[in-house]
Amino acid sequence: MKILFVIIAAFTLSSCTVAKIQDCPEEKIINKMPKVIDGNSQTPNEYYIYKGERREIKEFDAAWIEKNCPNIKVQEVY
Numbered sequence: 001m002k003i004l005f006v007i008i009a010a011f012t013l014s015s016c017t018v019a020k021i022q023d024c025p026e027e028k029i030i031n032k033m034p035k036v037i038d039g040n041s042q043t044p045n046e047y048y049i050y051k052g053e054r055r056e057i058k059e060f061d062a063a064w065i066e067k068n069c070p071n072i073k074v075q076e077v078y
Helices: 002-014 062-068
Strands: 027-031 046-050 053-056 073-077
Touching: none
Parallel strands: 027 073
Antiparallel strands: 027 046, 046 053
16 A cells, blocks of 8 residues: 555656746846857856846746746846
8 A cells, every 4th residue: 555655656746847937037147258168068148037046048938928028137248
């Protein structure tokens, strides 16, 4: 019985999807600083500042942002 419970719990938790953020970030940062290309770089050049912290664009619901956040400040950094 205990094993069945563990299997059901594992299946339920693994099938849960993480909801994307549906809130307007304070600003969008576009990093235009030169960088060394090493082939392993995974850091995106664009990201949001949300509640004072860096958050990746993929964490947000893009369709919701486009519809509800027309005035996001965009800052290019060099």
